[in-house]
Amino acid sequence: MTLPRSQQVDLAITPYYHCVSRCVRRSFLCGVDPVSGRSYAHRKDWVENRIHQLAHIFCIDICAYAVMSNHYHLVVHINQEKAEKLSDIQVIERWTKIHCLPELVFRYMKGFLRSRAEINTCKKIIHLWRTRLYSLSWLMKELNFEIALQANKEDRCSGHFWEGRFKSQALLDEKALLAAMTYTDLNPVRAQQAETPEESEYTSIKKRIDSLTNSQPTPAGLWPFTGHANRETANRETDGIPFRLIDYMEWVDWVGRQMRESKSGSIPAYLPAIIDRLSLNLTDTLKACTQLEKKHCLWIGTPEQLLSVKNYFHKQRIYGINI
Structure with a gap:
């Protein structure tokens, strides 16, 4: 049975969410239609530009995104406090x-x-x-409506362009946030559309890497990395993703190497510091970073956090992933 969005997105539980929206048509959202041979790659620009535009309007911070051929991923932080201060x-x-x-x-x-x-x-x-302005449903609605409008105009047709409901997963702690961001940024690598993260077009990690080469710490429209391990003690003026960017980039590169069938999968002697600081279980975390959508789940976190969510909603069972 489908849960109401009010139970899937509850700021009393967490402000972090991983969202996926998929195209319903035979032809790809942004790829090449195998029937007609027509390319729709330019639509990826539409989606990416719209994400950045809405990031400056809504009080919802964009942690990561990836625009694929027939769907896109978003990892967001809902900033209710920012909205209430406006x-x-x-x-x-x-x-x-x-x-x-x-x-x-x-x-x-x-x-x-x-x-x-x-x-x-x-x-x-x-x-x-x-x-x-801090409603996840409204952010997704504004994003999808604009893209559907442009696509329908270009295709000279009408009707649904996206699935009726976008998928959302609640990220209950920093480990879940890391897994969802990694899963999102490595989507093109997993789909064999790119060899490396820095070659993955229309992803947040490529945008961040390109920004670094231009001596800009954070691209416009993306939430910055602050390196604060504890958000409660972080300076509000430097509010952001609680990892160091260099740690995250090294972590994504390492996870990407483990996904290659040609690799032996052995763990190198040096690993990003983020692993020690978050006390990550490499086996469980690697599964989450590569198979986040393989299981039907709405919440991602530790067993204790999943139990807390179950009690919060007075459920006998919930669908979650342990990290």
């Missing part, structure tokens, strides 16, 4: 970058409203927009 004017400015401004709200911004009823109505509208 002023009413900032909320309006963000929301109207992708939506038309209602006349009533326009008059409110200009200070033309005198009626208490009209002002209260505007406040309710702004509050609704504020909640949408």
